[in-house]
Amino acid sequence: MAAAIDPIIGRYVHIALGGRAHRIYFEEAGKGIPLVCLHTAGADGRQFRHLMVDRAVTDHYRVLAFDLPWHGKSTPPDGWEREKYRLTTETYTEAIRAFSATLDLEKPVVLGCSIGGRMVLNLAIAHAAEFRALIGLEAADFQTPWYDLAWLHRPDVHGGEVCAGLVSGLLAPQSPDVARWETLWMYMQGGPGVFKGDLHFYRVDGDLRGKVAAIDTKTCPLYLLTGEYDYSCSPEDTERTAAQIPGAEVVVMKELGHFPMSENPEQFRHYILPVLERIRARG
Amino acid sequence: MLEKLPELVNGDPVLVRRGRFLSTRFLVGVGATEYLVDIREGRIERVDRGPFVMPSWRFALRGSAEAWGKFWQSVPPPGYHDVFALSKRGLLAIEGDLHPLMANILYLKAVLAAPRRLGAKG
Numbered sequence: 001m002a003a004a005i006d007p008i009i010g011r012y013v014h015i016a017l018g019g020r021a022h023r024i025y026f027e028e029a030g031k032g033i034p035l036v037c038l039h040t041a042g043a044d045g046r047q048f049r050h051l052m053v054d055r056a057v058t059d060h061y062r063v064l065a066f067d068l069p070w071h072g073k074s075t076p077p078d079g080w081e082r083e084k085y086r087l088t089t090e091t092y093t094e095a096i097r098a099f100s101a102t103l104d105l106e107k108p109v110v111l112g113c114s115i116g117g118r119m120v121l122n123l124a125i126a127h128a129a130e131f132r133a134l135i136g137l138e139a140a141d142f143q144t145p146w147y148d149l150a151w152l153h154r155p156d157v158h159g160g161e162v163c164a165g166l167v168s169g170l171l172a173p174q175s176p177d178v179a180r181w182e183t184l185w186m187y188m189q190g191g192p193g194v195f196k197g198d199l200h201f202y203r204v205d206g207d208l209r210g211k212v213a214a215i216d217t218k219t220c221p222l223y224l225l226t227g228e229y230d231y232s233c234s235p236e237d238t239e240r241t242a243a244q245i246p247g248a249e250v251v252v253m254k255e256l257g258h259f260p261m262s263e264n265p266e267q268f269r270h271y272i273l274p275v276l277e278r279i280r281a282r283g
Numbered sequence: 284m285l286e287k288l289p290e291l292v293n294g295d296p297v298l299v300r301r302g303r304f305l306s307t308r309f310l311v312g313v314g315a316t317e318y319l320v321d322i323r324e325g326r327i328e329r330v331d332r333g334p335f336v337m338p339s340w341r342f343a344l345r346g347s348a349e350a351w352g353k354f355w356q357s358v359p360p361p362g363y364h365d366v367f368a369l370s371k372r373g374l375l376a377i378e379g380d381l382h383p384l385m386a387n388i389l390y391l392k393a394v395l396a397a398p399r400r401l402g403a404k405g
Contacts, residue, residue: 146371157386165388169365173358184389228361231368 008052010073015098017069017077018091024099025073026066030058033132033280034108036100037065038116040138040259041087041202042163042195043186044072047113050265056273060280061109066099068092070194085197088205092119097127109279111272113137114233114258115202117224121212121241128220133279135223135272138230138258140237141208141244149203152196160188163195170258172229174267183262208241217247221282223275224248227256251275284355284398285311285318289327291397298397299325302390307383310338311395312345312376325390342379344395350374355398356405366395 010027027045029052037048045065052063067074070085096119100108109132112120117139124134151162164187171180187195215222222245226238235252242248253260253271260268292298302325311318317333319340346354346369353363362368369375377384384391 144371146367151381151385156382162385162388165385165392166367168389168392169367173364229364231362231365231371234362 006049006053007058008049012073013066013099013102015095015102017094017098020077022069022077023075024066024069024095026064026099027052028062028064029053030061030063032058032060032062034100034103034105035061035063035276036096036105036108036110037063037261038096038110038112038119039065039067039071040114040116041198042071042167042190044068044074044189046072046186047183047259047262049262050268051261051272054265054269056269057276061276064103064105064108066095068095068198070191070197076191085191085193087115087198087201089119089122089201092201092206093122093126096123097130100130107132109133109135109276111135111137112139113261114139115198115206117233118202118206118208120222121208121215122206124215124217124220124222124245125208125211128216131220133221133223133282135225135275136238137225137260138227138233138238139224139241140226140233141212141241143202143233143237145203146232149196149199152199153193159192159195160190163187163190167258170230170232171263172227172255172257174255175257175263179263179265183259186262212241213244215245215248217245221279222248223251225251225253225260225271225275227253227258227260229255229257232258284351284401284403285313285320285330286332287398287401288320288330288394291400292325292327292394295397298390298393301325301393302387305383305387305390307341308339309379309384310340310343310345312343313351314348316348320394322394327394340379342377342381342384344375344377346375352403353405354396355401355403357399357402358405359399360405366392 044067117136120136164184321328
């Protein structure tokens with residue numbers, strides 16, 4: 001009997017970021033238009049594994065997902081034990097552009113979720129001409145905080161359990177148990193303080209209020225898809241953001257929450273496939 | 284709803300195991316009605332309905348009867364499906380010493396949501 005092997009290839013690429021050597025893990029599958037996927041805060045590229053085995057996607061797109069430094073199988077930089085991890089607009093933007101340049105990706109589509117969705121807006125503001133299209137999942141210019149970040153990294157609370165426990169409510173009640181618990185497992189596996197460090201970008205450094213109106217969707221189309229059960233980035237947050245961007249397209253996704261690609265891949269297909277089809281049709 | 288917690292939780296060995304390191308007492312306010320929930324090593328020892336004279340508790344969650352009613356529907360509507368969704372919308376106050384709540388958040392969220400299994404419709 002043939003072995004059941006996912007058609008996903010994982011490798012490491014060496015990239016200098018901020019002048020420091022990094023060994024970045026990435027996975028890819030498919031052929032065609034490069035589609036770079038950005039994982040959520042405190043998680044890693046495994047969130048996109050279902051897209052990578054979907055022939056409706058991989059027949060037309062080369063799907064790539066890299067783990068940000070400190071995440072997943074990307075090791076933190078040498079000397080990490082002496083520093084506090086913090087993601088910033090600058091370091092996040094550099095990582096995406098350096099990854100795309102190092103792999104010679106020509107005008108990729110970028111699809112980002114949560115902090116990745118916020119970053120997609122930032123790419124649309126600052127680097128639109130480099131991309132074929134941008135897709136923000138659970139994206140908004142700003143979201144009101146809903147818990148105290150101090151709980152995420154302290155020795156008397158298990159970091160993995162509290163990170164997963166906090167985000168657990170962002171999934172839709174309809175999401176299947178298996179996919180729900182796999183999504184939470186990735187949160188349980190994050191390094192100490194990494195989720196918290198990502199949220200520095202989300203809450204402090206990456207506030208895009210007053211800036212998204214500069215986005216030109218004629219240079220690069222922008223699609224914003226948000227799950228109806230996401231209360232961290234609510235549909236209202238996304239709609240408020242899109243109202244400032246002429247040409248931005250918004251879809252509110254039924255029976256989905258903050259992690260559409262991993263919490264309910266079947267339901268997510270109904271929303272993402274038409275977007276990918278339209279991007280392809282534009283040529 | 285909350286009176287049913289002992290049978291809903293104690294009959295679920297996976298949930299009891301998840302809470303095995305927790306023994307505490309917390310208060311739930313459903314409108315003007317207060318409940319004290321006693322947990323011992325993941326099992327619900329008792330649920331008392333107020334009014335109380337000088338109750339002691341580690342943490343409290345107080346919301347309107349309407350907010351909890353939607354939260355306990357078998358499929359809650361968006362914005363009513365999680366305690367932090369309610370608190371972000373200003374529909375639930377979370378007070379007191381939150382350490383036992385946060386250190387056992389997956390377990391306690393499941394305990395609080397257990398009445399959804401009673402099948403209430405919207």
